[in-house]
Amino acid sequence: MKRMSDQAPAKHKEDRPAPDDHLDQASPTHRPLDLPAVRAQLQSKAGKQYWRTLEELAGDPNFEELLHREFPRQAPSEWDDAVDRRDFLRLMAASLALAGLSGCGRAPEQYIVPYVKQPDGVVPGNPQFYATAMPFGADAIGLLVESHEGRPTKVEGNPDHPSSLGSTNAFAQASILSLYDPDRAQTVTKAGEIQTWSQFLDAAQALAATFRSTRGEGLRILTGIINSPILAADLQTILTLYPSAKWHQWEPAVGDGTREGAKLAFGSYVNTVYRPENADVILSLDSDFLASGPGNVRYMRDFYKRRKLNGPGDAMNRLYVVEPTPSVTGSSADHRLPLRSADVEQFARALAAKLGLGGSGKLAPDADKWLDAVVKDLKKYPRRTLVLAGEQQSAEVHALVHAVNNALGNVGITLYYTEPAEAHPVNHLDSLRELCVDIDHGKVSALLILGVNPVYTAPHDFDFAAKLRFDEKRKGKRIETVIYVSPHFDETAQYCDWHVAESHYLEAWGDARAFDGTVSVVQPLIAPLYRTHSLHDVLAAFTDKPGLSAYDAVRDRLKAANPSGDFEKFWRKTLNDGVVAGTAFPAMNASLKFNPASLSPAKESSSGELEFLFRPDPSIYDGRFANNGWLQELPKPVTKLTWDNAALVSPKTAQDLKVTHSIPSRGGEHGQILSDVVDISISGSKVTAAAWILPGQAEGVVVLPLGYGRKKAGYTGTNKGFNAYAVRASNALWAANAPSSVIRKTGDDYPLACTQYHFNMEGRHILVSGTLDEYHNNPNFAHEHEELPPRELSLYKGEAEFPYARNKWAMAIDLNSCNGCNACVIACQAENNIAVVGKDQVMRGREMHWIRIDRYYTSTLSATGPGGGLASGKSTGDPSEYQPALDNPDTFFQPVPCQQCENAPCEQVCPVGATVHSAEGLNDMVYQRCVGTRYCSNNCPYKVRRFNFLRFQDWETPQFKLMRNPEVTVRSRGVMEKCSYCVQRIDKARIDADKKDQPVPDGAIITACEQACPSQAIVFGNANDPNSRVAKLRTQQRNYQIMPELNSRPRTTYLAAVRNPNPELENA
């Protein structure tokens, strides 16, 4: 206690008579309340105050001790360990802010009477949807956010928004949890001490005043990519007011290659918008355009439009992917060529050369042959092809791709150019470097860091922390004032003078530009949960209009852009639609000023060396989502790892390095894998990582996913995985070459939580795939190896044959459209209040996702083929047992929700009737009735049931109470749960239809997974209605059941995956 009070604000101490004497006593005795101290406290405190008792206000040690005993959970370990001043204050700030949460801080405190008149449009119990947008990098995803009595609970895509079209991705789905993250920074602090916003404003304006006299000399602003017009305007205003000030940008996980490539090709920064729906042949050069980068949600929709098959006569596009490491996009490829990142550039050069554009590239004979076939295919479809380059690829590759697309006549058809969607495109690496150099030269006196976390993400050779830290040599700090705005008190925050807690996008007004230029108004759904502020609020403090709210700024900007007409009407329409009409950038003519022949020869990769690649993590991106439990626990699409990153090694390289995995008995293949730990010393730094063998990765490539190893991310995200930024240098930002001796096994092993380790299907009828030719020749190929038991065999004759007179719910999942992007998994988690269980429980095989995505490898696309080296019997299904087929297997994904069997094995064995068949064919779970024998799960052949082995739900944290979907039960410990086909949505639609005395129209029920799915692979509906989408899919010959020989008769059916290989390559 003594230590803690010593660190309490000085004010407290002075007001307290001889506090130390008192505190030194072993057990604090009761002390009469010190009323003068209370008064002094009350007078000294500014702004709205919260205290529980007068004792707290007086800083009574007895009370503090009581607080300590009463809320140990909210203050894990910190209470016992040495508490530093900041942690203590943070916790105290948190508890004070939480006290304010009891009324959600929404209504003015003076009014405690409930609605006397119902607000317009609010029907208690009926959610409302508001259009908004989630800014992300150089894109913004338009959203419709579900709000229950003022609490946003679920994010859906906005069908009117070009980058969403109604779908979302995992990041957008999980952003709702980030809003309610209890570890968010909750107030303004200065050197760790809580300050009021007005104190900050005073300080900011004082600072601004000094800069006004010096024209902003020494004022620097560091941001990520800015695509918000009002923020851009704010920044522009500041740069005009302070002409010597500078704006730097650093976005750690977005490469400069895209920008610089455009500059190289066209002489200026140009934004490329793709139209994959118009392309017959697509070649991706390490571009994961279906899962990352601007427009990815939209591109997924467009791309898979061309892979929907209604019958064997339909055609499909063809996708070639050249990539060093397996991606979501690569898994959908008809042909995939694993190449080292450096060889991708050679590939691009060779491609340009083969198209007669000049230059040359060096390729291995195999790859060269592959390229020949691709070039032939590209030429076969003039003006209807598309070549893409990856975000992490070099400017040269991007420029080459621009030239190739130009030569193939694709511009204007499968892609078009616009002005940049980013407000101010620059070379981020140069921009950050310039800032660092200036700091070192003492040219920076004030730095505003807005939303990026440079201490964590900057290249390690910049040593950004040293720029902010007290400098021993100078006997002072290099920058006088550092103001940092971020959602968490993170790695950077600890070195900054001022920290302003940043509002979540659902808490503050703003605007954002999508990948095609469309502007959306970012509309808040809830008043800030804490004392947080938007980037605009902070920037405005430095402009000439410091009091201008973001709301007014957005409106003013729109008013200025639309001077004529009824603005209020326009404003309402804009808010309602979620997009500002007509703001998409028009296509512009970009004339190519680039000759591939003029490129200087590329550095050749030496095959003896290893290539270390840095990639954003598919789940937590650059680390910004590290404290998001949903994303941490989300199995990464290809590796199926959760809670950790790992150094991804190709199978052959792993064999050379003698890196291996072992499967312990706890959890085993469905949970825990022990992997070798390696030391990696590259770029003048060292990191220790768990190694993970990844089939399909190019030989000699080691991928180090970014975003992990954070030291101050919050309870969930701190100290998970290893920090790849620690070995990321500015001269090897995306790829570092080093001899294989830089990897050294430490001899330790590390447990990784992997939800699916075994990769082959053991010859079972689970995931059926074939080629387009096969499909043409034998439309029934999906049923070739099926054994359907005759229905008369049942002992329960008649009884088991439910009539399903009215509705017969069914789901069809088109495996041809699924690439394992995980949007459905998080959507389901958000909709159905699914608990996060933590790494330890995942390692015991107890994760709770109601829909999982299984990943299988095969080595032949053909359904009837021999199965190649990965067929059952020839492979143990363990990637650590090397076989050549693992060098480039075909990857397939299969989302598995509850199969809702008509003859459900689970229903028969439940002793208490807790899982029962509904009249509409659902296997309903009755949580109240479940006693938890787990017999149903044992008997479920698909293993889709999830059990609350412990109390996995957090019932205490108040923020999570706000977050949950009120229409779905929060399950307690000891009950079974599983996918319900979103029965709450079904019921709502049925009730609405019943009120109108009409059948439920097709499309009135959209399950959460279906709604999120960007490729529209999941279709739900009434199988009794022959015109429903699902009924039509079910009549397709590709439609099949998993393991039909079990006679469980699943309602969830799958449409076999069909790949469209190039016959030329197929026969080679």
Add this chain to the structure above:
Amino acid sequence: MSAGQPPIDSPEIRRLTPVLGPGHTFGSVTDKISSIVLTRPTSYGWYAGFALSFGFTGLMTIAIGWLFIKGVGIWGINIPIGWGFAIVNFVWWIGIGHAGTLISAILFLLNQKWRTSINRFAEAMTLFAVACAGIFPLIHTGRPWMAFYMFPYPSTMGLWPQFRSPLIWDVFAVSTYGTVSLLFWFVGLIPDLATLRDHATSKAKQIIYGMLALGWRGSVRHWHRYQSAYLLLAGLATPLVLSVHTVVSFDFAIAIVPGWHTTIFPPYFVAGAIYSGFAMVLSIAIPLRKAYGLEDFITMRHLDNMAKVMLATGLIVAYGYFFEFFLSLYSGNKFDLFLVQQRLHGPYSHFYFALILCNILLPQTLWSYKLRHNVAFLFIMSLIVNTGMWLERFVIVVISLTRDFTPSAWGRYQPTFWDWATFTGTIGFFVMLLFLFVRVLPAISIAEMRELVAETSEE
């Protein structure tokens, strides 16, 4: 090795090996057996054994307490292995609980005189084993406080159990078996309780035994009614011996899990149960006769017979294993074939081979007369068979679940400290009950032994 038994392997001698040592009278039998309860001082050995087993019982209580606080997640179970040690132990204990009733009821009906001196403690052992078994289905549920949903009580919601579920059949089968076994045991005890009442050395004992004796006076009418009741209960208990483990095997056979879904399970489970039951009777009889000098009552003839029963049921079990394999191969069902391959080559194959060794290979030594008459060897063999039968349940319950239909969901199982604590705790509880039993109740039926004295003297 008891003295005075000529280890001469001749059919003559074998036939003549008595079920009761020579020279016993009604009085000596009564004194000898009742003295364990009434007069002999409690030995330090008893205290030590009781303390140890009580300690394990405490461990069980802690384990169950922690389980109720935290949930079944403290165990090693997961998805896909929803059933782990709890169900393995349940089936194992229920199996052990078969021998008592078999000895008392079926051998009684078959008029096998040699059952007399072992039936009492075998029945007690049955009860205790069923008690241990009964703990598990309750505590293995996720919400044990709601376990009463499994009973058909008149719920205001009009809800009944789901009668198609074998777990409900289990509830009935086990509770019926437990009830009938208790009745059977208690009815058999009544004349002996009266004997103890009459020989009681203190007032308290006299009152307690007197109340338990239900006013038994030993009149002819009492004996007549007693024998009718005993015969009727024996008749009732006999089908239960067969039905309980049949129903327990349905828990698996009804499910569709490869390795569970097989029609051979009912007979094979019953044989296995008797196998392990007799092994457990041997494991208890051998130390008991040694500690209390009951070699005259539990003679080599008993041990020999029990070893033979073990051998016979062990062979039935072996037949079961063989046919499990054969049917998998013969059916050509790919899931069953895969299971066979997994048993032999999968990650848990060492458990399977250990099981074959313990349950099939080693017990073949019991063909030898000499080894059957080696008490130490028999004791070790009985422990081996009990281990083997536990392994069998582990192989069936756990290993079948690790790799079933969907390869993406395959997993593995490892018991936690709490699994072991609960398991060893129930063993402690079982042993503790046995210790209490031999101290407070006659471990051998005095009345029936007197009958035996009368019959053998007639010979």
